[in-house]
Amino acid sequence: MEEQLRAQKQIGDTITNAQQVAIQQAVVRRAKKTAVYYQTIYRAIKARYQIPRYTELKQSQFEDCLRFIEVVDLSVPEAPTTTPPETERPQRYVVDADFLRTLQVFCYYHRYLFRKPMMQATRVMQALDVPDASKLWDAVDDLNLVKLERSLDDLGFSVKDLDCYKHWALTHAA
Structure with a gap:
């Protein structure tokens, strides 16, 4: 059918x-x-x-x-990136510091700690012709973790301030 x-x-x-x-x-x-x-x-x-x-x-x-x-x-x-007209200002929200710390750790996990294993898992899924492998890659790729990390930096919650990131950076120095 x-x-x-x-x-x-x-x-x-x-x-x-x-x-x-x-x-x-x-x-x-x-x-x-x-x-x-x-x-x-x-x-x-x-x-x-x-x-x-x-x-x-x-x-x-x-x-x-x-x-x-x-x-x-x-x-x-x-x-091309476009900037919003001056009349359109982005909306602002108030969030708890705990929420920002959670995002900080999330960003660290996905951008640094588990990046290679996630890419390897996606490649294996694609090699095995798993039907949703491309959708998984799209979901991970669309997260835009670089922008999230920059936003966290601007708010004083830099991923690079985490002790786990500092350890990761020392062990992954090229």
């Missing part, structure tokens, strides 16, 4: 699992095991095609996407 539904897909529908794998393989070839390049390529795809996940790419855009992966500029941000 599922095969029949797939066969009936129109050209405007999203890419198939096999096409998702082809995109993943093209990204792997282009990124050459550099995490920042993976992020840049996937974000560039999302920005170019105006989609929240590359898995939502339309069939008609698949071939163009494969060509785009080969030529995307890896040295510059994939989408």
Whole structure:
């Protein structure tokens, strides 16, 4: 039944699992095991095609996407950043220091302590063709931990002030 539904897909529908794998393989070839390049390529795809996940790419855009992966500029941000007009000010919220400390530790765990194991687990899942492997990678990648860490720094809750980070930094000094 599922095969029949797939066969009936129109050209405007999203890419198939096999096409998702082809995109993943093209990204792997282009990124050459550099995490920042993976992020840049996937974000560039999302920005170019105006989609929240590359898995939502339309069939008609698949071939163009494969060509785009080969030529995307890896040295510059994939989408221009815009600043809100002066009339629009970001909303401010009051939160407890405990909440900020929790975010501080969360950021440390995900950005430093468990980053490599999470990337390895995602690669293993992709190699085993686990259906939601790409969604897991998107969820982890979309966290924007760099921005979170900068915001915490601005609020006086620097991840680098944590004793566990200091120990991690000493043991991971290159």
